[in-house]
Amino acid sequence: MIKKLESYNIVFIGFMGVGKTTISSHIAKLLNKELIETDVYIAEKANMDIPSIFDKFGENYFRDLESEAVAEISKKRGVIISCGGGAVIREKNVLELKESGIIIKLTATPNTVLQRVKGSKERPILNGHMNTEFIASLMEKRDNFYSNAADITISTDGKTVDEVAKECIEKSILFIESK
Ligand code: S3P
Numbered sequence: 350m351i352k353k354l355e356s357y358n359i360v361f362i363g364f365m366g367v368g369k370t371t372i373s374s375h376i377a378k379l380l381n382k383e384l385i386e387t388d389v390y391i392a393e394k395a396n397m398d399i400p401s402i403f404d405k406f407g408e409n410y411f412r413d414l415e416s417e418a419v420a421e422i423s424k425k426r427g428v429i430i431s432c433g434g435g436a437v438i439r440e441k442n443v444l445e446l447k448e449s450g451i452i453i454k455l456t457a458t459p460n461t462v463l464q465r466v467k468g469s470k471e472r473p474i475l476n477g478h479m480n481t482e483f484i485a486s487l488m489e490k491r492d493n494f495y496s497n498a499a500d501i502t503i504s505t506d507g508k509t510v511d512e513v514a515k516e517c518i519e520k521s522i523l524f525i526e527s528k
Pocket of ligand 1: 363364365366369388399432433434435436471472473474
């Protein structure tokens with residue numbers, strides 16, 4: 350049955366700190382697939398890390414690079430794609446990702462997100478806003494984008510990486526069968 354997944358990409362979306370990187374890399378190992386993270390792709394292409402891109406050129410420029418990355422990565426098949434938390438804000442990106450495979454929205458509560466991201470300075474959007482109130486309010490503003498793009502939604506709260514990864518694979522297979 351896993352063979353059925355071969356011709357699809359599995360695409361992870363969701364808010365910062367929901368576990369996209371961790372889960373997608375675990376699944377890539379389980380399924381022996383290539384993992385492509387939009388942020389890594391962007392940083393390599395720009396030869397600059399994400400905070401420096403925001404710092405030097407601003408968010409809009411980053412979003413343009415992100416759209417370019419999504420357009421290029423979506424052309425691939427049979428890979429695991431982990432998207433930055435804002436990648437589904439632009440409708441064009443969503444259409445390209447949807448065309449390329451199954452979209453899994455990962456979720457976590459604002460408090461879980463805070464616990465996961467508070468030690469990191471890698472997320473310019475959260476700089477100076479490392480608190481549950483800001484996270485909860487941005488999450489609420491973003492939620493429609495995630496929900497409209499998603500084929501499957503999976504909560505990560507209180508689950509192990511392996512549990513979430515297996516749930517992703519099982520639900521992806523069911524989703525493909527139902528099509
Ligand atoms: C962003 C999320 C980040 C990264 C950038 C902007 C966002 O990725 O793309 O800092 O707007 O939500 P992660 O979701 O992997 O942290």
